[in-house]
Amino acid sequence: MSxxxxxxxxxxxxxxxxxxxVRAYAAVASANAGPTPKVTVTGETIRVxxxxxxxxxxxxxxxxxxNWTMSRGEAxxxxxxxxxxxxxxxxxxxxxxDLDHAAIDLVASVVNAAASSARDEx
Numbered sequence: 001m002s003x004x005x006x007x008x009x010x011x012x013x014x015x016x017x018x019x020x021x022v023r024a025y026a027a028v029a030s031a032n033a034g035p036t037p038k039v040t041v042t043g044e045t046i047r048v049x050x051x052x053x054x055x056x057x058x059x060x061x062x063x064x065x066x067n068w069t070m071s072r073g074e075a076x077x078x079x080x081x082x083x084x085x086x087x088x089x090x091x092x093x094x095x096x097x098d099l100d101h102a103a104i105d106l107v108a109s110v111v112n113a114a115a116s117s118a119r120d121e122x
Contacts, residue, residue: 011064014084014099019046021103029107035114037107048107051114055106057082068092068106072113 019041026037026048035050044066048055052073059066064084070077080093090102097105 008062010086011059011084012061014064014088014090015044015059015061018084018090018099018103021099022046022048022107025103025107029111032111035111037110037114048110050110053110053113055110057106059084070109070113072116077113 019039023039023041026039029050030036035053037048037050040047040049044058044060046057054071055068056071057066057068059082064086066082066084067079068082069079081091082093083091085091085096089096089098091097092102092105
């Protein structure tokens with residue numbers, strides 16, 4: 001197998017693993033008070049929604065490069081870049097994190113954005 005094919009397989013496996021971790025941490029977050037995050041995974045996209053907050057992450061499994069956006073309602077709150085790294089971690093806006101911590105941080109950011117929106121509506 002060529003090095004390029006191995007790298008593509010590695011990126012694809014890392015993306016699937018990351019999606020599983022996002023699902024797991026969303027399930028844990030749903031046990032706490034507040035909006036329950038819903039995770040949808042379709043190929044190159046992971047979406048996490050809680051209340052009016054939405055996180056969408058896209059990654060090209062061939063390159064391991066992608067992007068993410070956080071929105072609340074129609075408003076874009078923030079966006080950035082993600083890169084799957086060959087050592088089994090992910091870089092969010094250039095900051096390397098292990099997959100677990102990245103999943104925890106991203107799910108928490110959606111839950112916090114949703115909770116903030118709920119407080120604003122009161």
